[in-house]
Amino acid sequence: MAEDQDKILEEVTGNEYKYGFTTDIETETIPKGLNEDVVRLISKKKNEPEWMLEFRLKAFRHWQGMKSPDWAKLNIPEIDFQDIIYYAAPKQKPKLDSMDEVDPELKATFDKLGIPLEEQKVLSGVAVDAVMDSVSVKTTFKETLAEKGIIFCSFSEAVHEYPDLIKKYMGSVVPYTDNYFAALNCAVFSDGSFVYIPKGVRCPIELSTYFRINAVNTGQFERTLIVADDDSYVSYLEGCTAPQRDENQLHAAIVEIVAMERAEVKYSTVQNWYPGDKNGVGGIYNFVTKRGLCKGDYSKIMWTQVETGSAITWKYPSCILMGDHSAGEFYSVAVTNNHQQADTGTKMIHIGKHTRSLIVSKGVSAGKSQNSYRGLVRVNKKAENARNFSQCDSLLMGDKCGAHTFPYLEINNNTAVVEHEATTSKIGDDQIFYCNTRGLSTEDAVGLIVNGYVKEVINQLPMEFAVEAQKLLQISLEGSVG
């Protein structure tokens, strides 16, 4: 059996990245490198108002004085920030009225990715704001949403159309001083999405954005801002794939969520960026700052992520539980294979009274990968009756990978009830054999067992995403047995 497993583990490394292709679309780029002029140029290209440029410049100056964080259990090669192109936009201007006007090649790319821009997708109830490289190409369902007063548009558009909202909320959850990569994003961000759900409105459809890094050597710096006003509800989906590359690509995004009184926001991610080849060459660096602020009483923010891609992942979707009785939930599946490294987890900051948080983290490590969970639960002095439950499970496949758990607990109020459970397991030979004797191949057995192991998290995803996520897990771990 052991021999078999080695053989199968070897086979995994032979799996080609399914979404490795590039599209020949004329791209408008600016020269490599980063300085104040580049920041000004980006702002100018995007036709931004003065206050936006000011924000970028402040962030840039701050970033210059910062150092790349080194506390994560990651081995990050030094990044040459002067060797990166900070702006790329498809040349064709994207203001189009119907699908017929979209560049056919671009459409083909989206089709290959299975992005639901097509008419039939209307029936499945998905509105898509497709981001290819840095400019939003098309936004669907806008009118339907507009009827309810919901704003769902590209970030650039929002800067022009809704400057008051942007000025009020941008940087209110993740300030430009927050961390190295957040500061960088604030200086050079290209585009992203903006969502505003008015008071008392329940968004009738799942909102989704697909990001795709496409131009060679272009860092992608997205930012997303979601504001849910009192008594509103929204579910937002984010899914990613990227074409195969030799050069490492840097992705430093920011996602900010604000939930007002009794508002509820669900943010789901399926991430499948190019992880590098079997020798660990290439692959995306994913350094993302995601944070939600439960500002109002009884508000709730829920992060769900399925992370299978990227060479290096540095990501901690967090919740600041400011309103009394507010709640934060974090469900995560992180799969690493070959030479992938992931340091991911969450922060739950309890500030309000009777705040609750739930953390369910499932790591799956295979190949020679390193998979770390890093989570902070902080209960502030005045956070009476805070409640947290954390569950961190690791599943190992093979004997060359690593799983690590770094829970941090800072409890400053003795009415808090905080629980942490952690398990580490391997897929047992006896489990595989049992499946074999029922006619299941070893690969199917692994798929079944892994999907069983992560079920709790997958169940939190909207239906169509759950199916996609299960497929992804199967692809990511094909043949990998331990």
Place this chain on the structure above:
Amino acid sequence: MLEIKDLHAKIDDKEILRGINLTVKPGEVHAIMGPNGSGKSTLSSVLAGSEAFEVSEGSASFYGKNLLDMPAEDRAREGLFYSFQYPVEIPGVSMVNFMRTAVNEQRKYNNEKPYSASEFLKLMREKKKLVEIDSNLTNRSVNEGFSGGEKKKNEIFQMAMLQPKVSILDETDSGLDIDALRIVANGVNKLKNENNATIVITHYQRLLDYIVPDYVHVLYKGRIVMSAGKELAYELEEKGYDWIKKQFED
């Protein structure tokens, strides 16, 4: 249908099976008895395809095909069923999903169309009734948190679903109370027909009151040292294994 000739198997250079000969024909029930450590469980694991053991000599053919050449999953798909002495728990994997995958893999192997969800659920309802398994067991994860009796019932349920040609029941009676034993045995008997065969491995004659064998074989030190009709089981119950041991001491 199953022909085992001079089968030798070892683990870590320790020979456990030392020349097994056994022929099983459709419609037959064989009981294999023997004292602890005689190689009963090894024989069944080797036939099921466990790679923990190395077959050093001999052959086993299943409907003319070389059984020992096939991976465990193909043996199952060909119609060999192995009921575990200690069924394995698989947390998070629902019985329904598990069985549906298993049944459809078997059908694919035999060039049959996979069952649709509704066809499958119908089949499952029928089989559940046949083997008197509680409805809620199939809603739970595979064997997770099952009692000893539930696990054994679940094995027989899986046997019913997969409709094997040859079933090897490894100490199916261990850990069962009288009522559970009767249910499990009834299940096995209901599944019996003239086209399939059952190999029952047990220490005790008790199970054989319910599942009546055509042949009883005594396994001792890796060999079948005695074969006879069902009366042999009673004789063993009366005289104990010492009687055998004395006769066949090396």
